[in-house]
Amino acid sequence: MAADLHRMLYATDLSTVSKYGIRYAIQYASDHNASLIVFHVINQRSLAFSRIFPDFFNNAPGHNITKQKVNFALRQLERLLLEISKTQLYEHPEQHHTVEYLVVHYGKIAEEIAQKAHRWGCERIILGPRRKRFLGRIFLPSVARMVRRRSNAPVHIIKQPKRAKL
Secondary structure, three states, rough: OOOOOOOEEEEEEOOHHHHHHHHHHHHHHHHHOOOOEEEEHHHHHHHHHHHHHHHHHHOOOOOOOHHHHHHHHHHHHHHHHHHHHHHHHHHHHHHHEEEEEEEEEEEEEHHHHHHHHHHHHOOOEOOOOOOOHHHHHHHOOHHHHHHHHHHOOOEEHHHHHOOOOO
């Protein structure tokens, strides 16, 4: 029997493999009788780039780019959860109320994940699968490593199987 936890945070990058990750996170939280917060962080660098080059994104200078990106990410999360509810949650109705919140913030990704998990009382952080190219693994610091360094909560990193059914 798995130990009961109260709340977990699943951080996703909304990539194509995130569908597999959220399925896993819902099952994992359900197995531990925990609620799940599905969380996405918009990188502050992408927001800065959008503000510097508003014409590149077809935005008027006064348009609120941050609000637009947050709303788009929330719609993506809702769409992802709707797709999953048609399959996994239909087959396992006990998991229907596992997801407590869908949350989108912007800032430094690893810092936001660690800070929000602590603030919201999450007893575990689940990070979704992410495939990096060879050079990215060598030269760029991993978000997972940075979250593990910054957080007191255990960090569970989902590894995508080679042939994940998306």
